[in-house]
Amino acid sequence: MFKIGDTIIYSSHGLCQIDSISEKTFSGITKTYYVLHPLDNEKLEISTPIDNKTISTLMVKEEAEEILNLFTEPGIEWIEKGNQRTQNYSLIIRKGNRKEMAKVMNTLLVKKYELENQDKKFPEQDRKLLLSMQTILLSELALSLNTTTEEISDKIQHLLGLTEEVIFTNE
Incomplete structure (x- = not known):
């Protein structure tokens, strides 16, 4: 307790x-x-x-490092149907499993990057999901690794090989 x-x-x-x-x-x-x-x-x-x-409880340093390492691997499967995608990804967020959330965040960040590089708009429901996950995951990782959310954000983008800013900042 x-x-x-x-x-x-x-x-x-x-x-x-x-x-x-x-x-x-x-x-x-x-x-x-x-x-x-x-x-x-x-x-x-x-x-x-x-x-x-x-x-x-708060994640320990080793768990935080393991979660960061998930950004070197493919995320989860992208679901083409927006409503189904939102429903499935929202369920993962509600369950609170940080490793699964990192995989979803990975997928959303990569898709956001791809769409923006094609001059296409990132869907609003995906933007909200990504922002929600970032708020949770970045602050936990930063606290567990004794660093800042900005450093975690930069590290994730580097691990994903993304050359442009895709993580939302202070929205």
Whole structure:
């Protein structure tokens, strides 16, 4: 069990801090809940049962290096149908598996690069997915590797062999 003040990873919200632990009753069932907020949004309050499977500890340096190394390999398969792609990729984000998220991010970054080099527009739903994953993954990797998100961003682009800026910055 985590303690008040701990920084944890919470599914698609990324880095969160536990503000309190309390009993709450919903539909006649009383459970213990963490009350937390994302580090990048102190105004958002989230309550989640302490047995929630999408809560995890911060990744260790070795795991962060392993995730970065995934950017030297092909990502996941690109799904041509936009709605199906959004649905499948969103599910991966919600599950919170950082290795799978890195593979999706890899695929989206490469596709964004390819489209922009053909003077084509990167689809808006893909832009939102990519931005969401970047917000989560870059900050976790930076924290675990004791560096900045900018350095992680540069490293990922280098590993992918991309010569132009494709990672969104401060949007």
